[in-house]
Amino acid sequence: MPPLPTPTPKELLMRVRKFIPPLLETMHKGQQGRVAVIGGSEDYTGAPFFSANASALMGADMSHVICEPQAAQVIKAYSPNIMVHPYMRQSHHREKGTDTAEEISTKIEEMLDRLHAIVIGPGLGRDSLMQDTAKLIIEAAKKKGMPFVVDADGLFLVQNHPSVVQNYTHAILTPNKAEFERLCKTMKIEPSHGDETEVCSRLAKAFGGVTIIQKGSKDYISNGKHTMVCDLKGGLKRSGGQGDTLTGCLVTFLAWKKAYQDRLWKHDNSLSDSELIALSAFGASAMTRNCSRLAYEKKGRALQAFDLSLEVGQAFKNLFESEDPKL
Amino acid sequence: MPPLPTPTPKELLMRVRKFIPPLLETMHKGQQGRVAVIGGSEDYTGAPFFSANASALMGADMSHVICEPQAAQVIKAYSPNIMVHPYMRQSHHREKGTDTAEEISTKIEEMLDRLHAIVIGPGLGRDSLMQDTAKLIIEAAKKKGMPFVVDADGLFLVQNHPSVVQNYTHAILTPNKAEFERLCKTMKIEPSHGDETEVCSRLAKAFGGVTIIQKGSKDYISNGKHTMVCDLKGGLKRSGGQGDTLTGCLVTFLAWKKAYQDRLWKHDNSLSDSELIALSAFGASAMTRNCSRLAYEKKGRALQAFDLSLEVGQAFKNLFESEDPKL
Numbered sequence: 001m002p003p004l005p006t007p008t009p010k011e012l013l014m015r016v017r018k019f020i021p022p023l024l025e026t027m028h029k030g031q032q033g034r035v036a037v038i039g040g041s042e043d044y045t046g047a048p049f050f051s052a053n054a055s056a057l058m059g060a061d062m063s064h065v066i067c068e069p070q071a072a073q074v075i076k077a078y079s080p081n082i083m084v085h086p087y088m089r090q091s092h093h094r095e096k097g098t099d100t101a102e103e104i105s106t107k108i109e110e111m112l113d114r115l116h117a118i119v120i121g122p123g124l125g126r127d128s129l130m131q132d133t134a135k136l137i138i139e140a141a142k143k144k145g146m147p148f149v150v151d152a153d154g155l156f157l158v159q160n161h162p163s164v165v166q167n168y169t170h171a172i173l174t175p176n177k178a179e180f181e182r183l184c185k186t187m188k189i190e191p192s193h194g195d196e197t198e199v200c201s202r203l204a205k206a207f208g209g210v211t212i213i214q215k216g217s218k219d220y221i222s223n224g225k226h227t228m229v230c231d232l233k234g235g236l237k238r239s240g241g242q243g244d245t246l247t248g249c250l251v252t253f254l255a256w257k258k259a260y261q262d263r264l265w266k267h268d269n270s271l272s273d274s275e276l277i278a279l280s281a282f283g284a285s286a287m288t289r290n291c292s293r294l295a296y297e298k299k300g301r302a303l304q305a306f307d308l309s310l311e312v313g314q315a316f317k318n319l320f321e322s323e324d325p326k327l
Numbered sequence: 328m329p330p331l332p333t334p335t336p337k338e339l340l341m342r343v344r345k346f347i348p349p350l351l352e353t354m355h356k357g358q359q360g361r362v363a364v365i366g367g368s369e370d371y372t373g374a375p376f377f378s379a380n381a382s383a384l385m386g387a388d389m390s391h392v393i394c395e396p397q398a399a400q401v402i403k404a405y406s407p408n409i410m411v412h413p414y415m416r417q418s419h420h421r422e423k424g425t426d427t428a429e430e431i432s433t434k435i436e437e438m439l440d441r442l443h444a445i446v447i448g449p450g451l452g453r454d455s456l457m458q459d460t461a462k463l464i465i466e467a468a469k470k471k472g473m474p475f476v477v478d479a480d481g482l483f484l485v486q487n488h489p490s491v492v493q494n495y496t497h498a499i500l501t502p503n504k505a506e507f508e509r510l511c512k513t514m515k516i517e518p519s520h521g522d523e524t525e526v527c528s529r530l531a532k533a534f535g536g537v538t539i540i541q542k543g544s545k546d547y548i549s550n551g552k553h554t555m556v557c558d559l560k561g562g563l564k565r566s567g568g569q570g571d572t573l574t575g576c577l578v579t580f581l582a583w584k585k586a587y588q589d590r591l592w593k594h595d596n597s598l599s600d601s602e603l604i605a606l607s608a609f610g611a612s613a614m615t616r617n618c619s620r621l622a623y624e625k626k627g628r629a630l631q632a633f634d635l636s637l638e639v640g641q642a643f644k645n646l647f648e649s650e651d652p653k654l
Contacts, residue, residue, distance in 0.1 A: 046407035074403040236350035301386040302640030304408040
């Protein structure tokens with residue numbers, strides 16, 4: 001028998017639609033998604049905001065940021081819609097003898113029970129206390145079987161401690177070109193050997209079935225067994241911060257995966273857990289590329305990261321609410 | 328042989344286009360420019376924001392501000408698109424016995440390796456620790472051969488320590504009328520002797536080939552050897568902060584100079600280093616005047632500095648993306 005033909009982007013997007021929860025009269029606050037972004041430090045406040053804001057604009061009912069106190073003040077000011085919790089600490093800001101990574105993460109772990117999915121890394125920074133705390137939060141999320149996305153300086157953590165995500169098939173890593181190469185180095189994979197699809201697959205396999213979204217002019221998505229390419233038309237500007245729209249869209253899809261599996265509405269339950277994760281990755285990649293395209297058409301070279309956020313609503317309509325996906 | 332005719336503004340703008348990097352599918356984040364503005368203090372937060380924001384709207388992929396901590400909180404809140412680092416210190420805010428200019432600048436110097444060009448001065452203020460730190464950063468940038476722009480209270484530094492930029496042909500100073508006169512005084516040049524073009528050229532020569540953009544109803548641009556005048560139509564409102572759009576546009580051009588010299592795309596490599604600096608200065612002057620004109624047509628007397636930012640995208644299209652520059 002010949003191999004089955006690869007589904008087209010439109011076919012994949014039609015399958016993504018199957019687990020987007022309908023907005024029903026009977027639903028109540030929180031059921032469409034409760035998510036959080038762990039990140040935001042002395043140096044970075046835009047990234048966690050873009051991610052949490054994109055998750056809300058995708059449709060999550062409640063979007064949180066958990067970050068360092070000074071970053072919290074700023075992120076709160078970006079938008080009153082996002083709930084921002086100043087629970088993280090950088091080494092040089094903690095009071096003497098207090099605020100260990102364990103104490104900080106314990107407080108945050110209590111929040112995890114009320115959340116469906118999280119992103120770890122946007123604006124996290126490389127401070128050791130921030131990194132140690134993030135590591136403990138990842139370990140807690142794993143114990144709860146919670147899906148999570150690791151990006152930006154969260155990938156720095158994974159690069160230094162690959163075992164923290166290894167074999168956890170509910171983890172998605174979203175490296176850009178440079179981060180991908182560093183992860184390959186950690187896992188002793190030669191990034192120039194083989195075509196991109198194959199290298200991405202080998203990295204996912206080395207991580208024991210973690211899903212990788214390798215961002216670039218095309219996005220390669222693999223969990224080691226199945227690999228997809230998302231090459232929908234995007235914009236041509238590569239300003240910093242566009243990846244945060246990806247993680248925000250992705251974490252909402254992961255929350256919807258749980259809503260689907262909890263049978264929050266009537267459906268045929270035909271999608272498996274690993275298919276739901278793969279479709280989440282594809283859907284988020286398609287959303288980000290469509291946002292980037294729409295924003296670039298308006299702004300051209302002047303495009304900034306926040307311009308992508310402004311397109312999340314329209315991109316969602318294009319891909320998931322028009323009769324036929326508009327790519 | 329008669330002297331060659333001076334190129335027209337349109338001819339100059341067509342030459343500027345030669346080193347504006349095309350937006351290619353294959354490019355990745357950062358290649359279109361990584362820039363920073365050093366400034367922002369207790370008293371001034373608008374200036375560094377306008378400058379960094381203009382650099383991003385011109386097309387830099389990553390725009391940073393490095394400033395005093397309290398200014399940082401405010402500048403972050405202006406826009407999540409700009410990365411703001413609270414590394415500078417004012418004398419009366421430093422902790423006892425810590426935070427010397429050397430310590431502060433060492434931290435900032437580490438960032439310079441990841442940047443293509445910087446602006447020193449917007450909102451810097453005249454506090455001695457801020458000035459001393461800026462001086463060390465200039466010296467570090469020179470060692471790395473990095474191009475930089477000095478404006479505002481950065482020019483106060485140059486006025487007191489002219490040797491810090493002297494003979495460094497990758498420095499551009501952007502004085503207004505009062506700052507220009509103070510620089511002339513420092514260099515013992517009589518500003519009323521000779522026409523403006525000639526005085527600007529003499530000042531550039533006294534600084535050993537530094538480029539001067541003397542801002543005014545016409546902008547005079549000289550490196551001592553070559554002098555240009557940019558008299559494209561601008562607005563008639565002279566609100567504070569318009570010069571920050573100039574430095575922001577300029578620093579992105581300087582980042583593109585490096586992209587051009589690194590052969591990031593295929594080109595005929597016909598522009599010399601000094602020509603690239605002169606064209607950067609002319610291009611930034613033209614951009615600022617076009618922004619000022621567009622904003623003034625909309626706002627009239629009510630024009631404020633931020634209105635110029637809103638026109639950067641349109642001005643870029645007018646000058647560099649329409650078939651024939653629209654002045």
